[in-house]
């Protein structure tokens with residue numbers, strides 16, 4: 667595959683492990699897990715892979731400040747703040763909503779990592795982000811703007827390489843299941859899957875958007891990742907599988923189903939999911955296994971995308 671400029675700070679390859687006790691408990695297919703919660707940068711997660719490429723681009727532009735946006739408990743913002751610190755850059759985070767009463771979880775880490783925080787009402791965030799960028803530019807801070815979730819073609823291409831990594835670990839699962847939100851992870855996996863003729867299915871569990879909208883975003887992003895990697899790939903609508911049956915009470919809301927998933931993974935495998943992303947996708951996986959969606963002899967790989975610091979967010983600790 668065509669290589670893009672990349673810095674190396676993620677701990678790669680991330681381990682692939684079996685989940686024998688969870689598989690047995692559910693009486694289902696063989697379940698495996700890819701541990702991208704262990705990518706290493708300030709508690710890791712999937713954004714660390716994307717940031718290796720985004721930081722290389724920022725450096726090439728001579729950037730001195732990283733600017734990005736997200737929710738109060740954004741893992742993406744926490745990992746961006748850590749990457750900025752590591753490369754001696756300033757970091758401004760535009761967070762949506764109101765300052766919480768207590769500093770906890772990712773929001774606590776953002777501050778520990780030295781990021782400047784700007785607050786914005788949710789409806790106003792794009793305008794606010796532009797305003798922050800323009801002010802930084804005029805102030806000579808040489809800002810570099812990273813989109814929500816690090817999901818542009820450069821960031822998402824990281825997951826095409828992650829798919830190459832999985833295959834080079836000798837894994838050929840029938841299914842790859844993971845949480846999907848801004849679509850970058852899924853777009854990259856689809857591109858990597860095409861590039862290496864992966865014959866399994868790549869199934870994104872939506873954590874905040876209806877299926878059609880997300881599938882459309884992933885498809886468009888996958889096409890631009892393909893271009894970015896100079897790969898002539900025949901990527902089509904049917905390559906993008908999204909399930910939106912597990913949105914529950916909405917983005918970031920932890921209900922009984924997510925709680926059960928967190929407990930099951932923890933108590934059968936000693937594995938920690940997060941309340942926002944892998945909790946929902948884990949609940950989806952469990953439900954699909956129970957409903958007989960997979961064949962008994964399938965190998966199903968759950969791609970753990972990280973997010974565990976949110977377990978310690980004040981909003982969630984009392985629900986766990």
Ligand SMILES: *Cc1c(COP(=O)(O)O)cnc(C)c1O
Nearest residue numbers: 847848849850851943971972973
């Ligand atoms: C951002 C994030 C996701 C979603 O990845 P996208 O590339 O935005 O779809 C999943 N899990 C965790 C823990 C995340 O932080």
